[in-house]
């Protein structure tokens with residue numbers, strides 16, 4: 438592979454992917470797209486390997502691996518983000534229903550579900 442580097446990148450297990458689409462929004466770089474009902478990283482230069490998508494996957498289809506691939510392209514991420522319409526789906530806290538427009542949300546796994554919780558409700562979730 439010409440111009441390749443060894444780095445961390447998201448791996449999607451197609452067998453485990455149920456096509457729910459929950460991993461698309463957490464990927465701020467727009468690296469994950471749904472194709473024929475499965476999540477895919479079509480342009481590996483858009484995946485920074487941070488793994489914010491991992492926590493929301495209900496099936497464990499997402500993992501990180503270290504392998505040879507193209508370098509992360511921050512300028513391409515910025516260019517594509519500027520071209521995209523601001524069409525993200527706003528998420529809300531599963532406890533207080535507060536919107537991400539007004540507070541920071543974090544992905545959590547609880548009782549077998551992948552959900553978003555705000556920083557105000559997180560202590561209550563941890564301590565009961």
Ligand code: SF4
Pocket residue numbers: 449453454455456457458459460461475476493494495496497498499
């Ligand atoms: S969150 Fe997991 S199961 Fe859902 S589309 Fe993404 S990879 Fe597939």
